[in-house]
Amino acid sequence: MRAAVLKEYGEPLEIEDVDAPEVTPDGAVIELEACGxxxxxxxxxxxxxxxxxxxxxxxQILGHEPAGHVIEVGENVTEVSEGDHVAVPFNLGDGTCHECRTGHSNTCENVMPLGFVEPVQGAFAEQMHVPAANHNLVTLPDGVSSTDMAGLGCRFMTAFHGLAHRADVGAGDWLAVHGCGGVGLSAVHIGEALGANVIAVDLTDEKLDKARELGAVETVNAGEVDDVPEAVKDLAGGAASVSVDALGIATTCQNSILSLGNRGQHVQIGLTTQDEQGMVSVPTDAMVLQEIEFIGSLGMPPTRYDEIFRMVQTGKLNPSAVVSETVALDDVSDRLESMTDFGTVGIPVIDEFA
Structure with a gap:
């Protein structure tokens, strides 16, 4: 099968013919139709x-936002069958640990990050293998396309979990979203669907325009104001109730916290970069004096995907609205390179693998 293989860090992925995956007793092989x-x-x-x-x-084969059809299942797999249309969450659980058994498989004690570790090769390929298939595969509703559902592997479901499960977003609340990449734009769309008044913050007018299309009622160009938190507070008529750092750099994390009022909730979705290496200083005194909550949010348990599907079926959510373009497997390196300067808008999706 064809796959995009990481040969050197920062260099174009090499498109190679590699061995197709073999199914394990507890696993399943998926023929990919889309991958964000x-x-x-x-x-x-x-x-x-x-x-x-x-x-x-x-x-390593990268790629962790896949959707496709099951073409082979192991002898112990009972929850999916050949031909099923599925999505694959990036945070694969083992299905047996305490976290998985209590509905928190996104924080599995033996989590396998799809496409980042050797045992779980990713989805920049014609086929992929999914371990613990009974636990990890999500059957998609009838009538949806793999391309439209690709974001459910990571960005869309991550934003949904952060807002619908981890934070307390209520009708009419002011929600600030700092960083309008794929997960940030997903958060804008989901926040609007949950009834929040969304303020989108970014440095790029094109991304802010897209945020308005997806439901933001106000926008802030962070490069055109002296004080981002004050600009958010002015637009909210006081302060945001919930604020999301959807990027993961020190500036967006700090701005998000400082955008909040008393008992506000900061949701950290973005992971840090080489500059921060996991450590960001935060306005501790403000957090204490205002009783601000700092909430971490990772992925989403597959058992709760039906909440997204019900909102899709009633027209409240449209994951395809965040998809910006479809490309071939051969184009993946160009799209990765464009992300170096934040040059993509929305979610690019591979829909041609052969």
């Missing part, structure tokens, strides 16, 4: 995240 290209892939391509143990080894 995520900024997390960019971090792996750059050889970052070694401080989290997520620096992909050379020879």
């Amino acid at each position: 290209i995520c900024r997390s892939d960019w971090h792996g391509w750059q050889g970052e995240w070694e401080w989290m143990g997520l620096k992909p080894p050379l020879g």
